[in-house]
Amino acid sequence: MPLFPELTLIIVLSASLVVYLLFKLLNSRSGYRKKKNYLLTEYQRLRVKSITLQEKLSTHILSRDNDKELFTESLSYGDYLKYLQKNHAKNLTDKGYARLKNSDNRVQQIKVADMLKEQEEKLKEAEDNLSKVIVT
Numbered sequence: 001m002p003l004f005p006e007l008t009l010i011i012v013l014s015a016s017l018v019v020y021l022l023f024k025l026l027n028s029r030s031g032y033r034k035k036k037n038y039l040l041t042e043y044q045r046l047r048v049k050s051i052t053l054q055e056k057l058s059t060h061i062l063s064r065d066n067d068k069e070l071f072t073e074s075l076s077y078g079d080y081l082k083y084l085q086k087n088h089a090k091n092l093t094d095k096g097y098a099r100l101k102n103s104d105n106r107v108q109q110i111k112v113a114d115m116l117k118e119q120e121e122k123l124k125e126a127e128d129n130l131s132k133v134i135v136t
Helices: 005-027 030-064 077-091 094-102 106-133
Strands: none
Touching: 030 077, 030 094, 030 106, 077 106, 094 106
16 A cells, blocks of 8 residues: 555654754753863864964064074974964864854764864974974
8 A cells, every 4th residue: 555645744754853853852961062162162272372373473483584494394484384374274263163063963073072182282282392482
């Protein structure tokens, strides 16, 4: 006995509603919200840290006019600033923050958490490198 089109539509809509409600219920748990809020706070903190490091290096370059001087064994001051800017533009953008803020995807949360750990390490390394050269 073939199903009537109306009955098929009702079944599909009901199943979709159940999946949607389960998804919302699982994502509304307090642990999930706390982790998301933590990631949003960490994202903003790393953005500020990245911008601050870029500003310090830029100020140092402008005050000493040494963008072509070697900063590390293979990078000049100017190249290191470009590296920091590209890293910021790739990983710590407003768009990425908005995507995290507006998403309830747990897989994305895990990816963002890993990316933030990586960024923390890179910015710590940059901060250490800059502290050797720039006295604040």
